Amino acid sequence: MSQSDWLSQLLRLLTVTGQLEVRCVYDAPWRLDEPASAVYEIPYHVLLQGRAIIEDPETEATQELIGGDIVLLPHGSSHVLHDGSGKKPRMAHDRQGSAGWMLSENTGRGERLDMLCGRFRIAPPHDRLIRNYLPRRLVVRVKGDPDETETGSTISHLANLVGLMRMESSGEKVGGYAILNALSSALFALTLRAASESQQAPEGLLALASHPRLAPAISAMFANPAQNWNLQNLADLCNMSRATFMRHFQDNLGRSAFELLVDIRMSLAANELKKPNMSTDTVAYSVGYQSVSAFRRVFTDKMGMTPGQWRRQAQEVAR
Numbered sequence: 001m002s003q004s005d006w007l008s009q010l011l012r013l014l015t016v017t018g019q020l021e022v023r024c025v026y027d028a029p030w031r032l033d034e035p036a037s038a039v040y041e042i043p044y045h046v047l048l049q050g051r052a053i054i055e056d057p058e059t060e061a062t063q064e065l066i067g068g069d070i071v072l073l074p075h076g077s078s079h080v081l082h083d084g085s086g087k088k089p090r091m092a093h094d095r096q097g098s099a100g101w102m103l104s105e106n107t108g109r110g111e112r113l114d115m116l117c118g119r120f121r122i123a124p125p126h127d128r129l130i131r132n133y134l135p136r137r138l139v140v141r142v143k144g145d146p147d148e149t150e151t152g153s154t155i156s157h158l159a160n161l162v163g164l165m166r167m168e169s170s171g172e173k174v175g176g177y178a179i180l181n182a183l184s185s186a187l188f189a190l191t192l193r194a195a196s197e198s199q200q201a202p203e204g205l206l207a208l209a210s211h212p213r214l215a216p217a218i219s220a221m222f223a224n225p226a227q228n229w230n231l232q233n234l235a236d237l238c239n240m241s242r243a244t245f246m247r248h249f250q251d252n253l254g255r256s257a258f259e260l261l262v263d264i265r266m267s268l269a270a271n272e273l274k275k276p277n278m279s280t281d282t283v284a285y286s287v288g289y290q291s292v293s294a295f296r297r298v299f300t301d302k303m304g305m306t307p308g309q310w311r312r313q314a315q316e317v318a319r
Helices: 006-013 127-131 154-168 176-197 205-209 215-223 231-237 242-253 257-273 280-286 292-303 307-318
Strands: 016-027 031-034 041-049 051-055 062-066 069-072 079-082 093-096 102-105 112-122 138-141
Touching (some): 006 176, 041 062, 062 069, 062 138, 069 176, 215 257, 231 242, 257 292, 257 307, 280 307, 292 307
Antiparallel strands (some): 069 138
């Protein structure tokens, strides 16, 4: 794996599973009110056909979506999807399929919507790296400029993936549910990659990683979090002064480089503590702490429990 492949290094820290829950086939007018998700859950929507308006009740931000758009809600925030007409929605009827997901549909003559809805689950405590460093709403447009959909591009891969999800959700095929869930997990990684490659990358980690001058520091911290990094040697990697590096990092991420480094180290430590042959002392040294007491203090502050409590909890869940 390349030292600069920060996304693979991030995904190695996480345990992400995807699940398709509902295929919505609606004629306008229609409306979906989605409550806030449980902790560690990220809702997603894939528009196969039609258009929709997505609203954030908390910020009142709205955005129009078209066929081919993929939407992730990394903070699990409540949201509303509707056709934009303002008319009373038609009654929808739900039918549970034997494949494990539900078909929700109505009847009418309005503009047709076809949409897949599901969620990703991030094993604790790694939701911190998602909620702290990704935007409230992440939208990737699969259909766009023809130059962006050239064969082999991330957008073309996403288009092919969405096509597979459409086919697998079109009938009661043997193994269809398992295949759809596997495709959902791939959808997460490809959507993050596409967003980071976009010329209009969103705020947070994806925007920072695509910043040509700051990417070396991000890659280095993910590749070797145990190294004794400080602001000066990170700034040197980016050919910047310490003050310029601090300003650019804070402006793009909203957090300091040291905060990101600590969160990477704690996620790595949480994974290592699950291993029965790894003592707390060994884990502390492996993630860059020479003082075990300092490691315990930081881990407890970030995770809300001591390393020993986390280890016992993880072992109980695994039983």
